[in-house]
Every structure is written in C-alpha cells, then in structure tokens.
Amino acid sequence: MRNLTRFMQDHVPGYRRITRLPKQLFAVCPFEGDCTPSRVRLFDPGSDRPTQPFPHRWNFQDPVQILESYFWNADAEEGPGRHNRYLDVPGFAPVLVTRDPGMIRAIATATGDREGQFDRDTLPSVGIARATGTDTLLYANGAEWKKQRKIAACPFGKTTLFQPEQFCEFADTFRATVRSRIDVLRQHLTNSGADSVEIPLEPEVKVVMLEMLTNNFFGAEISYDELREKYVPALERVIDHIVSDTVKNRFGIPWRKFPSVSDRIVRAKEDDATFEELTGLILAPRGEQKALWRQFKSEAPDAKLVSNLKVFLAGALEATTSYATWAISHLARHPESQERVYEEVKDIDVYTPEVLAGATYLRAVLDETLRLTPSLYFLPRRATTDTWVTAADGRKLLIPWGTHLLLDVWHANRHEDHWGVEASGYPATTFEPDRWRHLRDSGRATKDILHFGFGHGPRVCPGKHLGELEVGLTVGAFVKTFRFTAAQAENPARAGVSTKPADGTRVRMSLR
Template sequence: MLRKQGIRGPKPTLLYGNTREMKRIQQELKVSHKQGTNNYISTLFPHLFLWRETYGPVFLYSTGAMEILQVSHPDMVKDLGRWTPSELGKPTYLKKSRKALFGGGLFTVNGDEWAYQRKIIAPEFFVEKIKGMIQLIEDATGPVLEAWECMIDDSGGCREIVVDDYLRNLSADVIARACFGSSFTKGEEIFCKLRQLQKAIAQQDAFVGLSALWKYLPTKSNQEIRTLDEQVRLLILEVAKEHRHHQDPHNGLLSAIIDGAQDGRSAAEAEDFIVGNCKTIYFGGHESTAVTAIWCLMLLATHPEWQERARAEAMEVCRGRTPLDGDALRRLKIVTMVIQETLQLYPPASMMMREALTDDVRLGDVDVPRGTIVQVPRLMLHLDKDAWGADADEFRPERFANGVAAAACRAAHMYVPFGHGPRTCIGQNLAMVELKVVLARLLSKFAFSPSPTYRHLFIQLGLDGRFISALSTQTARLDFSTYKCVDSNQRKCTTPLFI
C-alpha cells in the first residue's frame, strides 16, 4: 500500500528484512573515531543517513519483524500531533521488548489506559507543583558541590573529575526525593538494577531480524532480564508498602499512583500498575535529564565565551539567594538558552516511535496502513538545515533568545526534545527546573574545559534504531575536563580536569 503511494526504500529479504544491509552499510561507512562535535548521525545511524540521501525524507525499511516508515518531512511530522494515542500510539512491540524496563506504565500504553494514567500522573508535574520541588533539587545538588569542592581543594585548586556518575546519581536523587519521598541512597539499588536492565536489553537488541523470536528463548541474557525484572518489582513494591504505612503529605505522586491502582483492579493488576508507573518515573525521569546535564557541561566546556556569559548570569541570580526560587529561575535567560540549544543538538531520546492502530491514519498525503511503525528521528529534525539554517549543527544558544516558540526554525514542530502532540513528556517542567538549578549552582562554583585526553565518540547499540541515547548506554562515555573557576578569593584557575 505504501509503495503504491510512491514510498520507496531498500528491498528487504524474507526473514532478515534490511538488517544485513544495515550491517554492510555500517562497515562501509565507518568514520574516524575523531569526530566533529555534532557530526554523529552518520556514525549512529549510517543506514538511515544513507537511505535518507537515497530515497528522501520519507522511506520504508524492514527489520525482519517490523515494517518501519521513516518520516522526517516537516508536513508529515506536523500531522503526527493531531492523532490521538488511540489512533497513532506507542508501538505494540514496546510493551513486550521494553516491558522489563517500563512495565505497563505511561510510556508504553495507549488509548483509554493511557488517558487514565496520564490523568493521574500529569497533575503532579504541573508548574505549581514543580515550584515546590526546587528546594528538594537544591538539597540533592549540595552533596555534589561539596564533593567536588573537597576534591579540588585537596588538589590545590584543580583536578580531573569523572562527573558522569555524579550527575546521574544527582538526577536519580531528585526523582527519589521529589516523586517517592526517599533519597538516592535509599533507592540506589532500584536505579542500579534498572541500568543493568537497560544494558541487558540494549545488548539483546543487537539480535535484529529474528529478534522477536530470540527474546523468548531460554538464553542466559533472557534469564538475566527476567531476574532483574523480578528484583526491581519487589523493590518497588516494598517502597509502596512503606509509603502506605508512613504517609508523606509531600509525596503526592506515589500516593496518586497507589490510589489509581485501586480503580477496579485485582491485587495482581494493581501491583502491575504501581510497578509499571514507578519504573517509568524512576528510569525515564532521571536518565534523560542526567544525559542533558552532561551535554550542557561539555558544550559549555568547548565554548568558553558562552560559559562565561552563563556563569555571570548564574552568579548574579544566585548571589544572596539561598535557596533559589521560581522568580530566580525565570531570570536565568542565558542558562535556559544553553539548555534548549543542548536539547536541539543532543536530544536525549534519538527517536519518536509510533504505530498506526487504526486504518484511517494519514500523514501529509500518505495513508498509513494499520500496524505500520512510524519512526521520527529527532536527530535529523533538529539538524535539518532546511528548517534551521546552515548553522543547524553549530552551538548557537542565541537562536532561543526569544524562547522556543520564536526559535530560529521555520517550523516549530521540528524541535521535539520532549516529544510532539498529545504524548509530549509530562516531566518536561521538572527536567527544565532541575537543569536550571544544577547548572546555576555548578557554574557559580566551577568552570569547565576539555581534558587533553578527551575523545568525542559515539557508540550505537543495536541496528534497528531502538536505542535511547548515545550517552544513555553503559558503553558510551564522554570525557572532558573541569577546573575550579571561583574560589573564596575569586581567583581563576587554569589547570584542566576531566569528566
């Protein structure tokens, strides 16, 4: 049906689809490990890059188990936002392949169940609720500031520091405090096992083509996933049980999830509801924010002029303000521009995936058959020079000087770091507030510069495009350096550190 409408794409084989061609393209189009800052599409997704050049912004390809319609045409992307989750929803395969990671939570459900879960959870992330979490974010940031200061002071003012885990743990602590009334220390085991699950599932995704069958075989990898899944389930249910016995008036989200689980469900279904939604918040709520924070520091480290501008603003806003508040965060204009530009260059989730759940889905001039997976590559939308201009892949925070709506993009729907349409991420307000607080506090005390040992490298896990982010995998590592900028005497240091 799609080919009759003029949609082209590589010719698939019966069992393997185009996966063998993907592997061949990866081998042929390997680029040097020494990459430019934003030259990464052809490294992560060389097959998508080549096929877009060959067939245009809309093409069809197969993984053997699925037919995928790749869409990056502005008009079709815009149309995605007008379909409901009952018509164009999350792919069915996600419920199976990502069940261990997200359960049956908001991330994977569609239709009435999606509407019900969103109705319960979304109010806990409204702006007024987020304002009440600023102090929690400050409390979580404090230990990181103290740890870095001690390390730097012990080294005479400068030191190389691996900051990836610090920022991931910080973001996890924020989620634990704000959403579950605990702390990272208390929830550390949950976060740790979720990351192990993420790694195990990402490695499993390398078995493309017949991967749908592979995941049901009694392999060591599948057994590991099932074991981790059960361990996380028991840990989350223990958190819920403790919450029932010690009601925390400030922990509205967990209360909302627990109360929502009782709506006509059996005991087992209620447990699944709680575990699924808590998994979604635990994992999705901290991973993407941590990745964005890391990229913010890297971009500021490699653009010292913007770092100085952001620092000057942060120090002016933070001076005499302990703690920060909503009014202070609104004054962080440059810091906000830096965050928005980082999300444009390095969106933490690389793809938007949808599935046509009815027969009447139409995108632009294309009728999409039921069951077709629609894949929208954020990376290509955000670096599309027709939409953003010739400098689309350059770090230019000034393009967001007048906000996202007035960004230097000819089509606003080509900027989708938090999604597009009715499934826009409910946690975006919390993510933006957390990033502002963390960056403001870090910039007020430290400066950052690239380490001499820094190597810009991206690694793809899996060939079917179903990975979360270049930096959200265990194997992808970003190295750069930091150095203490402002000490008690307002002196600047110059020795680089490394993250």
C-alpha cells in the first residue's frame, strides 16, 4: 500500500492536492512534530492586521508588512506557534513562515538536490527570471544550479579574492574608484560655499557599487557620467518592473512580446536594451582576459554567461547598495559609533585582508547592519517531498510536500527572544555594534549567532566576500572623509528585491 501511494503521488497529476483537500477544508494542521506552527487566517476582519498574508497588486510594494501579517498578535502565544505560522488555503500548497533562527538554519542547511532536501522556491523571483533568464545562480535549482555555482566559485571565492597579488590589484582599483567618488562629494561640498550640505547618498552609492563591479571587477571601461546618467536609471526601472511583474503578470507572458502600444512598454523595452548593452560591455573584456576574467576557468560560451552577468549587475545595484546605505544610515544616527569607526580607519591607507580583519569595530558595525537591516530579508524554500527537519536543539518538524517556506530573517533578527537583552546584552531593535563584543565575550559560538545577512547553507550568496570588501572600503573611506548626521530621526525601511533606507540615506555632511 505504501508503494502504491508513493507511485500515485509521483505519477498522478494533482493526487497530492486532492488527498490533502479534506484536511484543508476542516483546518487540520498539515505539519507534525514538536515544533508545529499555528494557523493564520486568510482574511481576519476586526483584527487590525496591517494587510493580508499574501502579495497582491495593492500591497506588493510593502513585502515586510506582508511578513508581519503572519505574526500579528503572535507574541501573545506560547510554544512553537509564537515564531512559526502557516497559511493553508484549500486547493493550494501550504505556506510556512518562520522567524525561528533554529528552524531557519536547519532548513537553509538542508537545501540541495538530494532526496529529502529543499529547493529554492522560485515563485518569488519569477519576475527576475523573466528579466534575466532562468539559467542563473539566483533562479536555477538542482543540477543546473550546481553547475552555475561551480562556474562562479573561482572568481568570487575568498581564496581567489584574497590571494596577495589578486587582492592588491582589486584593492588598488576599488580604492581609486571610491577615492574619486569621495572627491566628487568633497568638491560638491566645497562649491556649495557652506560648512555642510544635505544630500541623499543612495544615488551616489549606487554609481560607486556599479562602477566597482563593471570597471574594477569585470575590467570594462565605462565612464562615471554614463553609469550615472544612463545605466543606473535604466537598471533602477528594470528592477522596479521586476517587482511588479512578479505579482501582476499572472499569465507569465514576457513583456518583451507585448506590442509597443504605450509609453510604459516602450520605455521598458528601451531599458531592457540598455541592460543588454551594459551586459555586453562587461562581457567584452573576457576575450582580453582582463580583471576577473583571468580567474574564470570555464569554457562556457559567452551566451551562457549573459543571464548570470545580468543578475550580478542587478545585485550590485540592489544588495551591495542596500548593505552600504544601511551602514551609513545607522552611523548617521549614532555619532559615537561613527567616531569609533573613524578612530579605527583614520590611519589606514592600504586595505589588506589583515587590515580589514583588524578593524574589529568596523566589522561589528557591518555585522550589526546585516543583523538589524539585512538586504536579503527573507529566504524562499520549497519542500520537494514530505521532509522532517531537526533543529540543532533537537526540535523536529514534518513539512509536507510542496510547502512554500519563507524564512523570515528580518523579523527573526529583530525579536527579543532571539536577539534581545537576555540573549545578546542589548535590545533587539536597536543598532548596537558592541552587541558582537558582548556575544564573543560570553563565549557564544559563531554558529549560534547567525544573522543570515548573506543567506546560509549551500545557497549562501556567492558574492559575499566581494560585497564585504566593497562595502567595508566604501564605508571606511566615507567615515574617514566626512562627519555626517541623518536629516531625520526615524529610519524606516522600504523593500522590494532588497531593503533600503526609505529616506534615500539623506544626510547632512561636513568635511573632517
């Protein structure tokens, strides 16, 4: 009978959906174990919940709020349902949202293409796939993903980046780029004739991050003005389209096939062509073996690299910009922390791995930035079969086949139970870099204090080491040159593909 059931599950379309329908209709929990989640209602009138627990065209621009809707009034609960919630609508696969770091770590670790492991859930990124391609590190699963990961491992790996000769070349070009952009800001301040000037830094950071990737890492030669006036605006619009396309394009029709009947479609096609052009510019140095391309050992033809290069470009504009702007935004609101970073970096002229490792307070600032305001605010996974998950403390949970899993890093990192005074020495929702010193002094093992800022497990971000290098250099150089304060006290987030400060990182800055 068991073999027959398994055969039906694997070979009869819709069998699993049909067999679980009775339980769904009677609201029977589909999960088992000693860490079972509590149920969230699809509609809950009178609860004052901020929105529905699913994206639609009226709420998709605030995904953090959608995640919050799962945990509305959850703090009043005791037991595993406090941090693990599920939505189960008849006819659809269950959705499990967890802000439990133990479960996040266990599920992320068990991601792969072997029996009983989880795939990355591609549902939240269909818009990205339509804009870049499905054969990418971000979107692909299984054997295709492993092949893509192997191709990217060498040039992006820590071993390659931090080889003395390789690192010095990258550090020199990165530093020259950052210095020239700092000089632009310095000149802007001088020309104003004032002691200080107020500007939004996000546009400046975006250009720096894109320039470091295109010119320093890939070896292209694109002018600052072209990046700022042409390529950054086009990529910003492409990314905005990706977010809306994921929710609104229910039929999955590639918008490139739409007739050019409106200004919006015409503009979208122009932006796509600009994206293609920029991708070609960073691919061209491959033939000359410039910059990173010297470390690229694959024989894959250029056409097979285009999709991933698009993802890297979008990532430079999204994830690294998010990381750097949040760090600056926090330091703008914490002058004591800013001065401590300055004292640590003021005499640093040459950044080496050893120097970066020795800048312990800057490192703590960056870790605290990723904890409190991670770029990757949730990690999507999907159960490929009925799967038992065991957390490090022994808690177990059976997750049924097809379940969509949202590993809610944003709220896990902000909850008192996990990162509050008792756990880390400081309130969970405050920016406190000394938290990391307290955790080290208390003997907490690194594996117990994960902020998941670059993801976790086999699908950890391949650009982690490059991103840390770029952001550490940018933030260090900015603090070394300017004093700066936030233009407003509050620091809310806006979220799309990644999170960023809602005020555009608007600061008032003066020369040191």
